[in-house]
Amino acid sequence: MPDRPYTLLSCGMSLDGFLDDASDQRLLLSNDADFDRVDEVRAGSDAILVGAATVRNDDPRLLVRSPERVAHRRTAGRPAQPLKVTVTNRAKLDPGARFFAAGTGPKLVYCASDTVDMASGELSAVATVIDGGAPVEMRRVSEDLHARGVRRLMVEGGGQVHTQFLGEDLADELQLVVAPLFVGRPEATRFVGPGHYPWSASRRARLVETRPIGDVVLLRYALSERFGLAW
Numbered sequence: 001m002p003d004r005p006y007t008l009l010s011c012g013m014s015l016d017g018f019l020d021d022a023s024d025q026r027l028l029l030s031n032d033a034d035f036d037r038v039d040e041v042r043a044g045s046d047a048i049l050v051g052a053a054t055v056r057n058d059d060p061r062l063l064v065r066s067p068e069r070v071a072h073r074r075t076a077g078r079p080a081q082p083l084k085v086t087v088t089n090r091a092k093l094d095p096g097a098r099f100f101a102a103g104t105g106p107k108l109v110y111c112a113s114d115t116v117d118m119a120s121g122e123l124s125a126v127a128t129v130i131d132g133g134a135p136v137e138m139r140r141v142s143e144d145l146h147a148r149g150v151r152r153l154m155v156e157g158g159g160q161v162h163t164q165f166l167g168e169d170l171a172d173e174l175q176l177v178v179a180p181l182f183v184g185r186p187e188a189t190r191f192v193g194p195g196h197y198p199w200s201a202s203r204r205a206r207l208v209e210t211r212p213i214g215d216v217v218l219l220r221y222a223l224s225e226r227f228g229l230a231w
């Protein structure tokens with residue numbers, strides 16, 4: 001079986017399990033100390049993957065912010081910034097989005113086969129567009145990233161992407177931050193959707209750390225035998 005990167009899922013959610021509040025404003029679930037922790041995890045990653053809805057809704061930069069961490073990556077002979085990766089079926093992405101515009105490093109867009117030509121036309125100046133299959137399969141994405149040299153993949157959401165990585169047993173570690181607030185809106189995005197997950201009452205995930213960080217708490221779960229190998 002082809003190999004895949006060590007894969008860490010990173011996510012902040014409300015006490016009632018939501019990733020956002022369905023408003024036009026980005027919901028800040030974390031705090032400064034936790035953003036810095038996430039920056040450190042990013043700095044240890046070869047690539048960061050998010051779903052296209054997160055690119056559209058949040059317009060994230062997905063860059064390592066700390067100059068010291070960037071310098072450390074350079075000293076270690078690594079690219080200054082992790083590779084940025086997204087997946088899309090519809091290929092409706094703005095080439096001016098910060099995902100593409102921020103940072104000089106490469107960006108990859110895994111696109112469904114039937115929209116790959118359209119995506120190439122609109123995005124080829126700012127990203128490498130890759131036929132990810134019909135539909136895009138996360139295992140294929142993972143294996144292709146590994147073939148491109150990615151050994152440590154950080155997945156930063158949103159819910160559809162987390163659902164697939166967890167449901168397809170493609171994750172080695174989950175870093176889940178719980179914020180002390182409720183969202184309570186059924187139209188908001190949940191951490192994960194319905195699915196068949198490998199972890200159940202008969203196969204419980206292994207909790208390896210709980211860490212209060214100001215008013216949030218980090219829960220770290222080992223999801224595979226590879227836990228901890230790469231971080």
Ligand SMILES: NC(=O)c1ccc[n+]([C@@H]2O[C@H](COP(=O)([O-])OP(=O)(O)OC[C@H]3O[C@@H](n4cnc5c(N)ncnc54)[C@H](OP(=O)(O)O)[C@@H]3O)[C@@H](O)[C@H]2O)c1
Binds near residue numbers: 010055158
């Ligand atoms: N709290 C946090 O830590 C956190 C982190 C990230 C995001 N978020 C929130 O999460 C929300 C977005 O989550 P979401 O679940 O709606 O979306 P998402 O997972 O970010 O992205 C879903 C989109 O990704 C593409 N996609 C996903 N799986 C695919 C596949 N197998 N093949 C091809 N394309 C695929 C599709 O894009 P197309 O529609 O382009 O086809 C799909 O609509 C945002 O509002 C954001 O604020 C929160």
